[in-house]
Amino acid sequence: MSSAQEHRLKCPQCGAEQDVLVYSSINVTIDPSLRDRLLAAELNLLTCHACGNNALIDTSLLYHDMEKQFCVGQSCSSGSECRSTFCVGGVCCDRACNGPTESCTMPGHAGICTVRAAAPVASARGVVALGAVLTALALLMLTRESRRR
Ligand SMILES: [Zn+2]
Numbered sequence: 001m002s003s004a005q006e007h008r009l010k011c012p013q014c015g016a017e018q019d020v021l022v023y024s025s026i027n028v029t030i031d032p033s034l035r036d037r038l039l040a041a042e043l044n045l046l047t048c049h050a051c052g053n054n055a056l057i058d059t060s061l062l063y064h065d066m067e068k069q070f071c072v073g074q075s076c077s078s079g080s081e082c083r084s085t086f087c088v089g090g091v092c093c094d095r096a097c098n099g100p101t102e103s104c105t106m107p108g109h110a111g112i113c114t115v116r117a118a119a120p121v122a123s124a125r126g127v128v129a130l131g132a133v134l135t136a137l138a139l140l141m142l143t144r145e146s147r148r149r
Contacts, residue, residue, distance in 0.1 A: 002026040002034060009046055009057065016050035025062035038063070038112055058107035063094065073111025088113070 004023040010016070022044055028035040037043045044057040062073045074092045079085045082092035086104075093104035097113035106114045 002031050011046065011048035011051060011053055012055050013053040014048060014051040016048055018046075018049055020046050020057065022057055022059055023061060024059065025064060027064045027066065029064070029066035038109065039114075041109070041114070044109075056107050056109070060110050061112075063111050065094075 002023060003025050004021050006019045007022045008017055009020050009022075011018070023034070026034040026038065026043070034043060038061075041056070044059060044061065046055045046057055047053075048055075060073060074082070075090055076082050076087040076092050077090070079087045081087060084092055084094055086093040086096050088097045088104035091104055091110045093111055093113055095113050097104045099115075101115050102113050103115075104111060104113050106112075
């Protein structure tokens with residue numbers, strides 16, 4: 001069985017509170033749609049009704065696939081402890097997960113190999129921040145250039 005509980009959570013951006021269904025374990029044999037939602041990074045996602053911010057909820061999630069006979073998301077120190085045989089970053093992972101942008105310890109997605117840039121809000125903000133830094137650097141260099149003249 002999958003298990004989920006309502007939690008009152010605060011939006012990290014604006015502080016508005018709302019009730020969110022947080023999954024602590026999913027059984028993809030019984031609820032195959034949950035697997036798709038998880039892989040689309042829609043599961044355990046707080047979508048703020050006040051500001052529209054998306055934030056992954058930092059919680060551990062047990063992923064259970066009865067057909068493939070493995071559980072992921074459990075802590076481990078070696079692959080032999082995992083039915084999937086993959087121990088990645090201290091958790092049993094659904095696959096080897098050794099790509100440069102892949103992580104098996106994403107908050108809320110522990111045990112599921114996820115591309116790190118899965119959170120669209122976080123990556124968009126990162127790009128904006130990088131842009132701001134580059135603009136500041138360019139302005140600084142321009143100021144120095146003009147002072148030299
Ligand atoms: Zn908000």
